[in-house]
Amino acid sequence: MSGQIILLNGPSSSGKSTLAITLRDIAEIPFWHFSIDHLRDSGVLPPPRADQDAFKWPAMRKPFFDGFHRAIAAFAQAGNNLIIEHILDDPDWITEITRLLRPFDVFFVGVHCDLDTLNKRERARGDRPIGSAARDYQSLHKGRVYDIAVDGQDHAFQNARRILEQWKTGQRKSDFAAHLRSDA
Secondary structure, eight states: OOEEEEEEEEEEEEHHHHHHHHHHHSSSOOOEEEOOHHHHHHSSSSSHHHTTTTTTTHHHHHHHHHHHHHHHHHHHTOOEEEEEEEOOOOOHHHHHHHHHTTTSEEEEEEEEEOHHHHHHHHHHOOOOOHHHHHHHHHHTTTOOOEEEEEEEEHHHHHHHHHHHHHHOOOOOOOOOOGHHHOOO
């Protein structure tokens, strides 16, 4: 049995974490909430050295995300339902992750948020490089086809209910469902 995947794609500070937690809490079936932040915040790298930039993220980024994407597929293959938070900001990732997740039912959610709100949230958080949300805002959703899009400024509970209602219909039209149309 393979797992089901709800994949949230949105800029940094758009509300993906709050939405993912709400989805996990109200879904009728169990979902694991899995994100890059969970790994980063767990201390998998020694925090003092990571905080002091002893490890060079540009050199580590590609192998990290290659592993993260494969882990998503492995967890789903083992039968786990997943809510994944992601910022698909590398043009090659959509191709890679679509290929890896082809065997699974992926419900692709675009999490949108206006630029002023992103900038305010980013400054308030203080744990992201200033300007990353604006960079994501400019390009992240271009060319993406989602099963549903939500506004990260709306209440998370309302967004989660809308997502789950649409997810339950089984209708898929996103980048991840293209293979379903081509196989028919």
